[in-house]
Amino acid sequence: MTISYVWTILKGAMMGIANIIPGVSGGTMAVSLGIYDNMIHALTHLTKDWKNSVKLLLPIGIGAGIGIVGFSYLIELLLSRFTFPTALAFIGLILGGLPILFRAFKTGLDKTGKSLGLSHLIVFLLLFAVVVGMSLVRETGDSLAPIEISAGSLLILFFVGILTSSTMIIPGISGSLTLMIIGYYYSLLHTVTGFIDALRGLDLDQLIHFTIILFPFGLGFLAGLALISKLVDYLFTNYPSLTYSGILGLVLASPIAILLNTNAFARLQDGNTILFLVVGLIAGILCFYLTYYMGNKESTGSELHE
Secondary structure: OOHHHHHHHHHHHHHHHHHOOOOOOHHHHHHHOOOHHHHHHHHHOOOOOHHHHHHHHHHHHHHHHHHHHHHHOOHHHHHHHOHHHHHHHHHHHHHOOHHHHHHHHHHHHHHHOOOOOHHHHHHHHHHHHHHHHHHOOOOOOOOOOOOOOOHHHHHHHHHHHHHHHHHHHOOOOOHHHHHHHHOOHHHHHHHHHHHHHHHHOOOHHHHHHHHHHHHHHHHHHHHHHHHHHHHHHHHHHHOHHHHHHHHHHHHHHHHHHHHHHHOOOOOOOHHHHHHHHHHHHHHHHHHHHHHHHHHHOOOOOHHHHO
16 A cells, blocks of 8 residues: 555545535645645546546545544544544644635636736635525524335435535535435434444344445435536636635635534633634644645546546
């Protein structure tokens, strides 16, 4: 296993973790880590250039699975007891990718022979407002109530999967937050952890039960992934500078969304305020450097857009 393969697995793990944090976008994390456009290209050219595509997507998928499974048990603890440091850590992870994103935006301008104009500003502000607006919407009706198995609920899960993958892959749009808004976040999180527990305990009945629930969701997730990746790849190919200006708007709005949706400031305890501030700032700085460093490492799939 090469070093670049390991790095890509680590980046996939960070994407997986980001995808289950409400207010944090896995797409934003991919942008910050410098693998987003290559990942989109690999998804849309899976049949045409399957060897190079699988070479990139396989370690990302492995890492994302590790991140989601490994972090599912920690998410509630971190967000309930260490909200502020956790929020700043993810803000650091996201902002660490800005230098790479700004360079990509400049390259997009050079590629089309255009200069910064009003259209770029409009796209930036519009998508910035979308993320901030979404963050102001409070989730309702979501609980840890288990999902019942029925033809209707399984069909709904398929469409929920499509919506989830579409929002997860768009930078700045949190798939977890979207699930919260439509009332499926905690139920699906309970299903994932239940599946893992059943697998560890070799409980065949529970494994079958949770697999039946997760299967239509997974099919919908893959369908949404294919659809949205084709759209994003088209935008990268034909409107690179406008696409990156929009992504900048989405990414720069993400810290606001994280702070609002985790309610980070309100959860600072009087007795721990100074400690949490210091720990949060240190975590944010370290995570900024981590993303900046990882984003500048040569991606396994860098040849896809050459």
